[in-house]
Amino acid sequence: xxAPVPRRPLGTVLTRPAVVLLAGLWVAGPLxxxxxxxxxxxxxxxxxxxxxxxxxxxxxxxxxxxxxxEAVATSIGIGVAVAACATVLGTAAGRALAWHRLPGRRLMxxxxxxxxxxxxxxxxxxxxxxxxxxxxxxxxxxxVLAQLPAAAAYTTLLMSGVWAGVDPALERQGRTLxxxxxxxxxxxxxxxxxxxxxxxxxxxxxxSWSDYLMTLLIGGGVVTTVPLLLFATAAGSGNQAATAAIxxxxxxxxxxxxxxxxxxxxxxxxxLLGVGR
Amino acid sequence: xxxxxxxxxxxxxALAAVVLLFGGGLGYGLAQSLGLAxxxxxxxxxxxxxxxxxGPAFTxxxxxxxxxxxxxxxxxxxxxxAAALALRRTSGGRRTATFLAQLGLPVPHLIGAVAVxxxxxxxxxxxxxxxxxxxxxxxxxxxxxAVAVIVEYVWKEAPFVLIVxxxxxxxxxxxxxxxxATLGARPRQVLxxxxxxxxxxSILAVAVLIFSFALxxxxxxxxxxxxxxxxxxxxxxxxxxxxxxxGRAEGIAVALLIAVxxxxxxxxxxxxxRRAAGRVTGALR
Numbered sequence: 001x002x003a004p005v006p007r008r009p010l011g012t013v014l015t016r017p018a019v020v021l022l023a024g025l026w027v028a029g030p031l032x033x034x035x036x037x038x039x040x041x042x043x044x045x046x047x048x049x050x051x052x053x054x055x056x057x058x059x060x061x062x063x064x065x066x067x068x069x070e071a072v073a074t075s076i077g078i079g080v081a082v083a084a085c086a087t088v089l090g091t092a093a094g095r096a097l098a099w100h101r102l103p104g105r106r107l108m109x110x111x112x113x114x115x116x117x118x119x120x121x122x123x124x125x126x127x128x129x130x131x132x133x134x135x136x137x138x139x140x141x142x143x144v145l146a147q148l149p150a151a152a153a154y155t156t157l158l159m160s161g162v163w164a165g166v167d168p169a170l171e172r173q174g175r176t177l178x179x180x181x182x183x184x185x186x187x188x189x190x191x192x193x194x195x196x197x198x199x200x201x202x203x204x205x206x207x208s209w210s211d212y213l214m215t216l217l218i219g220g221g222v223v224t225t226v227p228l229l230l231f232a233t234a235a236g237s238g239n240q241a242a243t244a245a246i247x248x249x250x251x252x253x254x255x256x257x258x259x260x261x262x263x264x265x266x267x268x269x270x271x272l273l274g275v276g277r
Numbered sequence: 278x279x280x281x282x283x284x285x286x287x288x289x290x291a292l293a294a295v296v297l298l299f300g301g302g303l304g305y306g307l308a309q310s311l312g313l314a315x316x317x318x319x320x321x322x323x324x325x326x327x328x329x330x331x332g333p334a335f336t337x338x339x340x341x342x343x344x345x346x347x348x349x350x351x352x353x354x355x356x357x358x359a360a361a362l363a364l365r366r367t368s369g370g371r372r373t374a375t376f377l378a379q380l381g382l383p384v385p386h387l388i389g390a391v392a393v394x395x396x397x398x399x400x401x402x403x404x405x406x407x408x409x410x411x412x413x414x415x416x417x418x419x420x421x422x423a424v425a426v427i428v429e430y431v432w433k434e435a436p437f438v439l440i441v442x443x444x445x446x447x448x449x450x451x452x453x454x455x456x457x458a459t460l461g462a463r464p465r466q467v468l469x470x471x472x473x474x475x476x477x478x479s480i481l482a483v484a485v486l487i488f489s490f491a492l493x494x495x496x497x498x499x500x501x502x503x504x505x506x507x508x509x510x511x512x513x514x515x516x517x518x519x520x521x522x523x524g525r526a527e528g529i530a531v532a533l534l535i536a537v538x539x540x541x542x543x544x545x546x547x548x549x550x551r552r553a554a555g556r557v558t559g560a561l562r
Contacts, residue, residue, distance in 0.1 A: 016369035023374035027381040030392035030432060033402050037395055045400035046408035093291035100284025111292060115299050116486075117543050119493025121510065122532035123299050125517050125525075126306015129315050149299035152291050210385030213495045213514070227387050227496075234391045234500060247391045254383035262376060 031251065037244035057241025061233075061249070068229060068246060074140065075225040078215075079208040081144045082151050086204035087197060089148075090155025097156070098163035113157075115150040123149075124217040131218050138220040146218040147211055151204035158203060162196030202257050209253055226250045303536075310530040325526035326534075329516060335531070337506035342535075345423050345498065345508060346491040349430035350484050356431065357438020358480060362472070364439070365446060375443060378436035386433060390497045393429040394418055418501050423508075425501040434487045438480075445479040485546040489539035509535050 036050075037043075038057050043050035061068055093112065102108060115123075124146060128137065136142035166189055174184040212227040221228070230250055234243045309315035310325050329335060364371050396402050397417040407414045418425040450472060457471045458464075473480075495510040502508060507515065509531055517528025 016367065019364065019367045019370035020373045020377070023370075023377040026432070027377050027436065030389065030396050031384070033396050034388075034392050046405050048405050048409050089291040089294055092287040096284040096288035100280055100287070102281070102284050102288065108288060108292060111295055111300075115295060117489055117539055118299075118303070118536045119489070119510065119532065119539060120299075121493070121495060121514070122306060122529070122536040123302035125302075125513070125529045125532050126304070126309060127298075127302030129309070130301065130305055145298055149295045152294050156291050206383045210383075210387065212385075212387055227385060230387055230391065231496065231500065234394065240395060243391060244395065247388045251384055251388050254385065255380060258380055258383050262379065 034244045034247050034251075037240055038248055040241055043240075054241075057239070057243075057245045060239060060242040061245035066229070066233075066242070066246075067224060068226075068249065071224050071226045071229045072249065074223060075209060075227075078140060078144055078147070078223075078225060079205040081140075082147050082208040083201045083205040085144070085148055086151035086155045086207075087159075087201045089152045090157075090159045090200055090204075091193070091197065093152075093156040094159025094161075094163045097160040098166075099168050112153055115153040116157075120150055121213045121217065124214045128217055137218060138222040140219075140223055143215050143219045143223050143225075146214045147208045151207045154203050154207060155200040158200045159193075159196060162193055162200075166192045199261055202261050206254055206257065209250075306529045307533060310526050310533055312526060315525065325523065325530045328523065329527035329530050330534075334506065334512060335509075338509050338512045341423065341506050342492055342508040342510075345426055345430070346488050349427050349434065349491045350488045352427070352431045353434035353487055354438055354480060354484050356435040357483075358442055358476070360435065360439045361442035361446060362468075364443065375440065378439050381433070381436050382440070384433070386429065386494060387496045387500070389429045389433050390426075390500045393425050393432065394501055397425045397428065419503045421503070423498065423502055426498050426508075429497050429501065430487070430491050434483075434490075437487070438483050441479050441483045442476060445476050450475045481546055481549055485542050488542050492539055492542075493535050 038061075039053050039055065040050035041052045041054035041056050060066060096102060097105070097109070127146065131137040131142045131146070134142075136145065171184045171188050174188045175181070179187065210227060211225075212231060215223060215225050216228060219225070219228075226246070227250065230243070230246045233239065233246055237243065305314060312321045312324060364374055367374075394401070398404070399416060399418065401418075403417070404414055417428075453471050453475060454467050457467045462470070493510055495514055498508045499511050499514070502511065513528045513531035513535065515528075516524045516531060518524070519528075
């Protein structure tokens with residue numbers, strides 16, 4: 001028996017439009033109904049189509065009473081702060097992991113990974129009293145600090161991979177030519193890290209953007225981010241149009257950031273996006 | 278330049294952030310659950326653990342949690358791996374499909390839960406479509422089998438598996454497959470004896486990540502699950518925020534038990550991945 005050549009028979013199982021359609025249906029399947037629901041009013045069961053289309057859901061979601069604008073501002077503020085801190089921490093730690101010989105490296109890696117493995121609310125519950133006593137509970141600063149470890153774990157993981165792709169010899173040459181360590185980093189390595197830094201900051205922002213329970217426990221319901229508002233509206237209001245409208249607002253930054261960063265994203269890196277939300 | 282000291286200086290801030298902010302909370306939580314710190318009404322000991330684990334709420338919650346995590350993990354892995362293998366055999370569209378899968382990854386689970394809720398609820402889109410077709414569906418949201426919760430996890434995590442597996446397939450897997458095919462292995466034999474064993478480490482790794490995530494996630498079952506029995510994260514939160522003082526310690530106790538199971542799964546994974554790696558290299562030698 002002759003061996004089948006894998007290429008030909010493998011090439012014809014699904015056609016291009018079918019593949020794209022299937023993938024699109026899977027991803028958009030649950031999200032598209034959101035887009036419909038947000039523009040409905042009086043959509044009684046079992047009507048297939050709403051009796052009336054309206055913007056009332058949007059009016060409520062964006063109105064002064066809902067607090068969505070403030071929640072978006074709070075979420076962006078916290079996300080940017082978390083992203084900035086986590087990217088700096090991750091860049092430094094990633095360089096150490098990729099370039100330096102470290103005593104107890106395995107233990108360090110394990111410690112840095114714990115926020116990915118241990119459900120964060122196990123920590124938030126324990127930490128709540130500490131934050132209370134330190135006067136950080138119910139404050140934006142407290143929420144940023146609470147979200148930071150998980151975000152830093154992701155940026156470290158990502159940046160150690162990025163640093164591994166930069167040749168340490170280049171900085172050494174710069175140093176030989178008289179540049180200080182800071183200048184050698186800034187002018188030689190930093191431009192090479194650019195793509196990785198963008199992705200790391202984006203991940204950290206998204207970790208913060210989707211966090212619900214940490215924010216609820218440490219922020220005490222005083223710090224209202226978009227997920228908190230969404231959960232409260234979904235669980236408590238019964239207003240499906242407004243819920244859908246808020247969900248649509250909340251889904252824009254993740255989709256937009258990923259689409260914009262798509263060129264920077266290598267396959268393995270994006271996988272990280274799937275964890276921990 | 279002392280490279281070791283520089284390295285330590287560089288890694289210290291990230292380590293400190295994790296150890297202080299994360300480890301500190303964990304340790305202090307442990308102390309509270311053991312009645313050693315915080316607001317308690319009992320002496321030191323395992324009182325909180327005993328109180329919260331006795332009775333059916335914990336046992337049924339644990340079983341429900343394990344059911345949700347296991348079924349979600351298995352379904353997400355099977356669908357993701359199958360999709361990745363199928364995507365490799367398509368004539369085109371792989372890049373677009375991968376892009377679409379990537380696009381879904383950063384969507385927060387909470388939004389996924391809201392969307393799945395609107396889709397599967399008793400008056401949701403699916404029920405309307407079924408009614409139009411003359412079919413009556415069983416309850417899918419807040420049902421005994423946590424269907425909506427599982428659907429949300431699988432919807433979110435299958436693309437994650439797909440992308441990890443596609444990345445793993447980019448390695449030397451193709452070469453080994455071609456060698457096996459040249460040596461006369463049928464496609465099915467190639468899949469069973471070459472492709473899947475080579476993918477095993479990546480598949481196991483994502484499986485563990487999905488399992489521990491689903492085990493510890495709160496929003497999705499809180500929104501789509503039943504009032505009783507509650508999966509452990511919901512039970513933990515509900516105890517933690519209960520009116521009575523002892524509830525706090527009990528909530529933390531449940532949260533820590535979840536953490537133990539999650540870390541246990543990770544340890545089992547490390548062990549299994551070493552064995553799997555040994556088997557693959559052994560088979561290829």
